[in-house]
Amino acid sequence: MTFVWTEKELSAEQSDAVREERSIFLVACPGSGKTRTLTYKIAYELSRLDSNRKFVVALTYTHRAADEIHERIEGLGVDTSQLWIGTIHSFCLEWILKPYAIYEPAIAHGFRIIDSHEQEKLLEELCRTQRGITYWDCDYYFTDQGYVLGCRDQSKHARLQAIFALYFQQLADNRQIDFELILYYASRLIRSQPQIAKVLANIFQWVLIDEYQDTKRIQYEIVAAIVRAGAERTQLFVVGDPNQAIFGSLGGFAMSVTELQRLCGVPIKDRALTENYRSTDRLIRYFSNFTVQATVIHGAGPDRAFSSTISYNTVVGRDEVEAELVRIIRLSAAQGVRPEQICVLAPWWILLAGVTRRLAGALPEFHFDGPGMVPFSRDQENFWYRLSRIALTQASPDQHVRRMRWANEVIRDLGNEGLNARGMTAKQLLRESNSVLLAETDGLQYLRLYFDALMVRLGIDWQSHRLLNEHHRAFFDSSAAKVERLRREGSSYIGEIDFFRKVFQHRSGITVNTIHGVKGAEFDVVIAFGLLQGMVPHFSEEDEADGGVTSAKKLLYVVGSRARKHLYLISEQQRRRGGGRGAYPSTEILAEYVFDYDAV
Template structure:
């Protein structure tokens, strides 16, 4: 029996996209219910499966998005046992590299994943000889396309040094049989390119492939999916996103056009759209329409459509007064406009500006909490096994968390099995029961986790010395955590070492969000405050498509807001020498009647 819904659950555009047979290329404007539509499409296709051999594959941009969609599908009463949903990296690792690594010469003798902390530490060491050129690991981002390696760094004075650093980096990885996130994609692509059996097997498993946020998908990812699609005439492809929000160009983001997609996949598509914005007021929609590069259709249709929004632009506040001004805007929204703190977001283009801003605002507004960078005691390193275990260790057993914790437990057991552990008759329920039985009276966060991990190892009779990868992940996890806690304590966040502070990492956010433009994609807030809107930051000074990129970034910033939008190009931020950043040109060129605030 096919999954069905009431007329008031989806609008006509959304319903049409869900029930459309064949291949669909769906352009979705901000706030149009893209995730809702994708969720219903997945549920609908799952309900049509008639054999245990067929699966639905859904590729999301983040693990958080995957968790959210899976939970929604399960909440609708649909059996999700034949759904695989996750990031492209997780898919490539689980379905391509692990089963077929012996066909890839560089992997045939075995491999391990280098986690984010060790990767950063290694690149920092390799950059040391180029300190005078100010080369850091931040300059060493790269990505692959079908024709090979591409550097994210466009700074002419650093490029040659970065090439040398990355040459040494790849040598080190090869010598120690390590792969990182980008190499996961490259090797998956190479396996499918040279091994038609692998692509054919995958095509026989997945009858539907869905890709979210296509505008942020890399060209290599399209190639990986295309190898599978070309091996089956029975597999349908559903791709959804918004080209106006393609802000990952410098890291290989590839907002593919429909004609190119047809050529790459060899498929015909039904081009469809979601044009109803249910998020923002008419005034906000009218504003971000100024940055609608691809002239897609957008119509304000939500409950806040008629809200009398404040849209302001400040080009006069000085950098030295910026914290006080943002604090004033925050208080006005909460006290005068009755907006709750968790519905306020503060955005800047670069992480380096945000950690300091987050801490200064915490001091200026101690009555409110802030969820932002530099405020968490350990990194969200989803490839580190001990990080995965910490998610269970730091969350309480509850009905609302049961399904999520069960899924986490399953991931951990799969990792253990991949390390060669034999856990016969020990399932995810047993693992959760074991974790829940560990009771500790420890108030220091790091000590709590050390004791929890030790107790778990003892309960499961695991000898760490038999598993070098497990030991390395353990060492890395605590080195990174101790470094972060020490830094937070140094900067006045004394409570950072407390177990309550650690638990906050996995609680639903209740404070004011502080994030980058890239970090808030997909999110929405009643009030958005964006600063650092300066030429050289928005767009980035090394961006070859600067003005187009600036237009897309401003579109993303403005379209996060439901009700109020506050834009700031502060004065007095030094660039180099005696030069100062000026306002983003695309903002200056925007002819809009701003509010005085």
């Protein structure tokens, strides 16, 4: 039966986009219900599949977004058995590399994906072979022609190329690949073996891309090859906001509809979501000043007329920032704002790490959430990370659907590794998991004991399987290193099992994150500091033709559009640049913006 909805659920703009039967390119302004529209589109197309051999594929920027959308669709009562949703890396791994690796000599004899901790350790070791190069210079991404260095200092490129020659050789010698190589080999396979795209086009009736403005060219080309092979049997739904394209240093960019249409070889309709249901009119007027691509935004939320506070502090000193953050947080709480609706932002995580610890000490009545506070490795492709999600969540009605899905993923992983999991069900796995009762209070030791006990209860000798052993070692090595680093920074409680369990709970405290990390989220109160020239924009972008103005505008647009009601901006004084170059000045594009700010 075709999925239907009422006028109260979707606006006319949203409904038109969902019902469109051909490929569509949807530009969505902030707060326009992009995720809701994407969710309903997936639900609608799932309900219209005319064969149990067809799939709907949705590509999201993060695993968290994939989980959220998946759960929303299940909440709508739509069968998701013919939905595949996840990141482009997971898609390439599952649908291209694993089934077709035999056709790519570099990975034909097996491979293992290294996690971020292993990659960092290896690159740090190799950086010692070249003077003046650090791990932070080693950002890179792939195109179909090879890798591109992210470091903007051209004088370092020859040394970096020497490092990457050793890096790729060492990976090859150990039959390892990193996340960028997943895309590279998937691209090589889909170009050298045209039958792959044809097979996938016959399976996928719809391919949906969320946050298209963060997509890399190699990713566009992989998807386009499938759509092209489908010759209009495979439809494309692309949604995002070009004004929020802030991952350019990692290769992400907002492809135009004209170029995407040419690449895919199919007609694509251009549509827009223009109604903002999140922010007040005053906030919309404020952040609209920072658009880099003309976008129509209309306030449409119930609180659009609310009297927002928008402040900009340029007099507070670096050593006074934390006291100012505490003051604003207490002010917000006194106004009735719940902790989970408060967000503290900065452009770099290094600015937040110590601040988070000290805020927690100054505000003991509040809990703080943030990716930098996660006490173990979050490698989504690691078997033991996947299993940790079940270990650290309690059996409860509100977690049941999620835990069942996770259990099915674990069973599938066991089967992929050659273990006999054919007769195992998700209910059985969860029943055995719930029977593992441990008194251990150390988080990592708890997980070690839990993994061992569950495998025994399931009758699985995991230690006899090479890949599971490698994943186990990688998970605990990287997790131990992360816990130790956080403890050195003063978070003595970070390794406790109670803290581990908070990782997979719904947001319950004040969010602390970078501008890049919070994109897609929304809060009643947003407090941003570190809005300084050299940070916003990044100092490496100041050499661009416009002096980094475009980059700074996009970052400020993202900051401002996260807020529902109140926005507090801080360009602190006396934060020193390295090399004796004096203090960072305020972000120029922000300092020049004339606005009737509020005094707080």
